[in-house]
Amino acid sequence: MNHPVAVALSDFSSLFLQAWRDAGHDFPRSEDLVGLESPCVEHDSGDEVTWKPITRQPQGDLAGVEKGIEIELHRDIVDFYSTQFSGDMTAKFGEIELDLLQVFSEQDSVRLQENILGHLVTQRRLKLKPTVFIGVIDSADKVIAICNLTGEVILETLGKNERDVLAKDVASFLQQLVPVVREA
Numbered sequence: 001m002n003h004p005v006a007v008a009l010s011d012f013s014s015l016f017l018q019a020w021r022d023a024g025h026d027f028p029r030s031e032d033l034v035g036l037e038s039p040c041v042e043h044d045s046g047d048e049v050t051w052k053p054i055t056r057q058p059q060g061d062l063a064g065v066e067k068g069i070e071i072e073l074h075r076d077i078v079d080f081y082s083t084q085f086s087g088d089m090t091a092k093f094g095e096i097e098l099d100l101l102q103v104f105s106e107q108d109s110v111r112l113q114e115n116i117l118g119h120l121v122t123q124r125r126l127k128l129k130p131t132v133f134i135g136v137i138d139s140a141d142k143v144i145a146i147c148n149l150t151g152e153v154i155l156e157t158l159g160k161n162e163r164d165v166l167a168k169d170v171a172s173f174l175q176q177l178v179p180v181v182r183e184a
Contacts, residue, residue, distance in 0.1 A: 005079040008174035012100075013053035016089045019179035027052050029183065030087055038105040040085040053086035053102070060103070064113045069120045074148045076170040077132045081112065091177040093166060096155070098135040098144055100177070122159070131156055131163075134170075146170055 020028045027042050027050040034049055042050040060082035062073055086102040103109045116132055123130055131154065135144030144166070145156045153173040154163040167173035 003075070003079045003083075004169075004171040005076045005174070006083040008171040009080060009083060010053075010055075012091070012174045012177050012179070013084065013086060013089070015177075016091070016179040017052060019181050023181040023183075025181075026050065028087060028089070028181075033087055033104065036104060036108075038085055038108070040087065040104065049087075051087045051104075053084050053089075056082065056084050056103075059083055060106075060109055062113060062116070064110075065116050065120070068113075068117045069124070071120065071130060071148070073132065074146060074151050076151050077134075077146050077148065080134055080146070080170055081109075090180040090182045092180055093144075093173070093177055096137060096144075096166075097180060098137050100135050100144075101133065126159060128159075128161055 016028065029048050029050050031048050033051065034044060034046060036049070038051065040051045040054045042052055062078050062081060066073055081103055084102070085104060087104060088102050089100045091098055091100055103112055119133060120130055130148040131145035132148060133143040133145045137144065141158050143156055143158060145154055146152070147154055151169050152165050153167040153170055154165055156163050167176065
């Protein structure tokens with residue numbers, strides 16, 4: 001876990017956990033994860049799940065995506081999605097509030113790879129530079145993504161060539177995030 005993205009993601013995850021503790025909770029909570037199995041689940045009450053990010057051993061990969069579309073993914077993308085299991089984490093980047101997408105379990109990793117593959121196929125069809133989403137915001141047509149060619153983190157308008165650079169790389173993006181505790 002020496003890659004800068006893995007270190008920055010681990011550091012942000014620790015800050016996220018601390019924000020929940022500071023808000024009076026032992027762990028982050030989610031109603032959306034009820035009934036889903038994951039090594040990061042601390043408790044499932046049937047009404048809500050408490051969880052914490054954990055290091056993924058062994059580290060996962062996105063080989064299914066790379067093989068499916070015959071593209072080599074930027075190392076930052078692979079490390080972002082393959083070094084830990086976690087629920088999605090809410091954060092702010094400047095004035096932008098986002099849900100930082102995460103892999104919750106091995107089964108979730110398969111679903112994620114299918115979604116990434118579909119996204120890349122659509123981009124190829126539209127002749128857009130390849131990106132992989134890592135965050136969602138309260139806008140149906142915009143996502144936070146990593147440019148596969150440059151490694152820059154961008155605010156992307158889906159299906160269009162509208163992209164605003166947020167950070168030069170994933171590690172610096174993660175280092176600028178501020179955790180947000182969003183309770184149900």
